[in-house]
Amino acid sequence: MTAGPADSFREYVHARLGALVRAAFLLTGDSYLAEDLVQQTLAKVASRWEQIVADGNPDAYVRRVLYHQHVSWWRRWRREPLPVAAVPEVAGADPHGPTTTAIAIRQALAKLAPRQRAVLVLRYFEDLTEAQTAQVLGVSTGTVKSQARDALARLRAVAPELADLQEVSK
Known part of the structure; x- marks a missing residue:
């Protein structure tokens, strides 16, 4: 069967x-x-x-x-803040703790526009090429390149603590 x-x-x-x-x-x-x-x-x-x-x-x-x-x-959906009963405590990035590093990465990704976040996830988490990312998102390769560039620049500006991760991974 x-x-x-x-x-x-x-x-x-x-x-x-x-x-x-x-x-x-x-x-x-x-x-x-x-x-x-x-x-x-x-x-x-x-x-x-x-x-x-x-x-x-x-x-x-x-x-x-x-x-x-x-x-x-x-x-x-518009990305408007929703009212909550209690604001969660924000943890700082600890370059030696994988949990706090993961939290810092999630918080940094949350500061990006959804399209920029999608491009970074596809390119660096899913390890797709620029052409594959463009195909998945239904955009041009140039759009993927510019979105990735802008997203990385935004991450450098809003989450400078992530720069330490780059130095550790080299």
Whole structure:
């Protein structure tokens, strides 16, 4: 008995869910929004799964849907601060602590425009080329280059503590 499309989809989700949620988290900066983004993405691709698998590269297709879904979110929603009962405490960056470094990176990414954040996540987290990033986002390669340049310049301005990370990684 051969596995059907539902089994194939279930296996794909089981194997790739962690990576999809991580990428979504880097895009949204919020674990709940990341889960919602992945859920909406998987709901969109589930109905076409057999065709997606037949095309030969389901991972690229799912990632593209994920990033397009994120783009549609930030086009639709204005990034206005929402009222909260208590303001969370902000931790400073500690170059020796991986947890505080991760927090500093997340806070810095949150200061970028959504398109800039998407470009940086695709280029440096997903390790895609400029051409692949442009294809996923549906923009030109020049747009990817300029968005990456502007995003990195903005990160240098708003999060100078991240410069220490670059020196440590060399």
